[in-house]
Amino acid sequence: MLEKLRMFADIGRTQGITTTASIAIVGALTSTASVEWYHIVYFTILAIISHMALNTYIALGDIELDAHTYVPSRNPVSTGMLSKKEAMFFVYGGTLVCILLIAVLRLHLDSLSVLMSFLCFFPAYGFLLWYGWKGKKVVVSYDFSFSISYSFFVLFGVFAVGGLPTMYTWIFIGVVIFAATAFAQWENGLKDVDADRSVGVRSLAVVAHVKNNEKLRGTHPYFLYGCTLKVGFLLFSFMAWWYTNNLYYLLFLIFYGIPSQIFIMYRFVTKQSPVEHRKTILLDVTFAAILGYSTIIGKTDIVPIALLIIYLIGGYLIGSLIQSNCEFKFGRFRIST
Template identity: 80%
Template structure:
């Protein structure tokens, strides 16, 4: 039984649950309503279910793709630990559970707020169902399905506590589009490009001729595209200063924000092996999260941002321990072949 449960943790990628949940939590923090402790609990529970169900569905569509990666055993269906029927039942059950959790919002929210929650959840959930079904085989869909999903999940967080968006909400949606989703897919496209090409995935990495174990150069279209995404992220982060007019945030942006993102792009330029890219991705997740969360400092102050970072990293570490085949794990690569 324990082995079966751990297989569901593997296919559901529990390490990323708090990363996804924090998107809705930040949305709530940027809204016109106050956030209470039970809202954090609610977002965590619904994200556990939605995140695992969607990743299970995506993993079912990745069986052929995983056969070409360096860790095909991370997919429990490919490894024979779960059947396709068990995985699909988990997806169906998780989807129904999410619908139920949205419906119970009627107990303490007005009908308009609950309606907005449903309307936001449709593209947030549906775009990733599309991604797992056919989306990877279409240009733009591979690179931007998560952008659509997470943007609406930010708004779900706003409406789920009875609030409305503020300027900080729209700034954070920009952060999510450029850093948390589009650039994350840029990184995934880079590290998995040969496997993606072999099964017909239409990522920007594939169509621009990127190859694994081949170093990018400054003028390569894919590297320039990545720089454009980072520039968009920095622009969204800088726009928070125009609202706050906080000199300390400006100094933080100049001293930490810009150098950290330049360093990430430098690493992608000088490193070439997929395992090295995975190390850089772990750094980027941490660096970008700290800068991205900081854009709401004018609305929340410092303490909620510190707690968010603890929530993100703590949940990531716990999820990594629960998973038996974890693709991204701090210290995971110390004994890996170079």
């Protein structure tokens, strides 16, 4: 039984649960409503179910792709440890539980807030179902399905606590689009480009003729596209400063925000083995989370942001311990280059 649960943890990518939950939590923090401890618990439970169900569905469509990557063992369906039927039952059950969890909001929210929560959750969930079904093989869809999904999940967080969006909500959605999703897919597209190409995935990396064994130069169109995403991320971060007009936050952007993002892009040009790519992605997750969460400092002050970072990294570490075949894990890069 425990081994079977571990298989679901593997296919459901437990390490990313708090990343998903934090998107809704930040949405709630940017709203006009106050956020209580039980809201955090609620978002965490919902994220556990939705994140694992969606990643299970996506993994079912990645069986052929995973056979071409250097870590095929992370998909227990590929190894025969979990059947497709069991995985699909988990997807159906998880989807039903998510619907019930949103319906429960009616116990303490007005009908309009519950309706808006449903209207935001369905596209957030649906775009990732589309991604897992056909989206990866459609140009642009691979790179931006997560952007659309997570943007709606930010708004779900707003309405699930009975609030309304504020300027900070829209700024954070911009951060999510450029940093948390589009750039994450830029990284994934770069890391898995040869495997993607072999199975017909139409990522922008594939379209731009990137190759895993070919050095990505600073003038390459795909690298320049990645730089554009980082510039967009920084612009929304500076928009948060413009809205708050906080001198300390401006200094933070100048001495941490800009250098950290330049450093990440520098590593992508100079450190190009698969293992180094994963190290850079882990660094980017940490650096971008600190910078991205900081955009709401004018609304929340520094303590909630610090707690969010602890929540994100702590959940990531716990999830990577539970996950037996974790591709991204701090301090563990044993696969040879």
